[in-house]
Every structure is written in C-alpha cells, then in structure tokens.
Amino acid sequence: MLAADAAAVAILETCSPSPWTKNQLAALPDGPYRSRLCQDEAGLMLGWTCVLPVVDEAELLKIAVLPEKRRLGVGRALLTDAFRQAADGGARRLFLEVREKNLAARLLYRQTGFTEVGRRKGYYRSPPDDALLLEKILEGTYEQSAGHCPCGQAGAGAGRF
Numbered sequence: 001m002l003a004a005d006a007a008a009v010a011i012l013e014t015c016s017p018s019p020w021t022k023n024q025l026a027a028l029p030d031g032p033y034r035s036r037l038c039q040d041e042a043g044l045m046l047g048w049t050c051v052l053p054v055v056d057e058a059e060l061l062k063i064a065v066l067p068e069k070r071r072l073g074v075g076r077a078l079l080t081d082a083f084r085q086a087a088d089g090g091a092r093r094l095f096l097e098v099r100e101k102n103l104a105a106r107l108l109y110r111q112t113g114f115t116e117v118g119r120r121k122g123y124y125r126s127p128p129d130d131a132l133l134l135e136k137i138l139e140g141t142y143e144q145s146a147g148h149c150p151c152g153q154a155g156a157g158a159g160r161f
C-alpha cells in the first residue's frame, strides 16, 4: 500500500467500530493480506477491504466505507470484489466475524449471501459484544452490477478498483 493510501485508510479506520491502528496498517504490505481500495474518479478513498487467504478459504478481516459515502452501494461493490478476488485465488469459502450489534453490516452480509455458522460469546470489548461467525460459499462468477457502484475505475496499480 502506498503511503498516501495508508494515510487515507487510516482516516477511514477512525470511523470503524474496531479500528486498526497505524502500526497494524503499516504491517499489511509485509503480511499475506490482500487489500483492495475503492476510490472515486477524483481519487477520494471511498472504502477498503482486507482479506486473508487461508489455503482454499479466505477471511474477510476488514470492510469499511467512508461515513458520508454509505448507503450508495460501495459496501456491496467492495464485497463483490472480495468474492471475485477470493474465488480467483482458489477460495471456496469466505468467512468473517461481525459484532452482533452491527446491524448495518449484518444486513449487508445477509443481502450478499452470507449465513451464520457460529457465535463467540463476549468476543468483543469496548463496547462488549458477541461475535457472529458468517460464511459465504463462493461459486460461479462475481460481476459488479453496472451503474450501481459509485467507484470510479481509478485502477492504475494492483489492489484498486
């Protein structure tokens, strides 16, 4: 991730329920993670995802959208992109953990085909919450729905769309 991207992602993270620190973000390029950035045509960072491939599975570690750009389809577009990336990398299943009280995210996941497969009681702190474990079976192909995603094709360089 470029330094300018990392700075924009760090700002995005301050609006996330479980924000990653600058140190965690700085460590991303050295790890096995796959980050994807969604920008508009002016270069404004709208949202991002981070996926960890694990053999023939993948874990969605992060999805976040800029607060003033939510409910515009960016989250769904980022997820569709994550499905495609994970499937292209050989994953048959994408899984994630979500706070039980995070209704916006849970609705997005339900709408995109995730199902609940487990619960970790008291997993989160500040504020306390249970973690729900969700999975999505990856099959078929994943195309962005034309005209719905406000992301520009600002995609010079890996990791952008």
Ligand SMILES: CC(C)(COP(=O)(O)OP(=O)(O)OC[C@H]1O[C@@H](n2cnc3c(N)ncnc32)[C@H](O)[C@@H]1OP(=O)(O)O)[C@@H](O)C(=O)NCCC(=O)NCCS
Residues within 6 Å of the ligand: 015, 016, 017, 063, 064, 065, 066, 069, 070, 071, 072, 073, 074, 075, 076, 077, 097, 098, 099, 102, 103, 104, 105, 107, 108, 109, 111
């Ligand atoms: C969860 C999040 C990524 C959704 O991003 P988004 O760009 O607003 O999502 P979309 O616009 O693509 O919404 C897709 C669907 O999700 C559901 N949804 C998203 N936000 C919602 C909300 N605030 N209330 C109710 N439903 C919501 C709706 O079903 C929506 O479809 P609709 O707009 O046609 O009704 C965003 O709210 C966010 O960044 N939250 C903070 C970070 C976070 O919680 N990440 C998840 C951690 S597990």
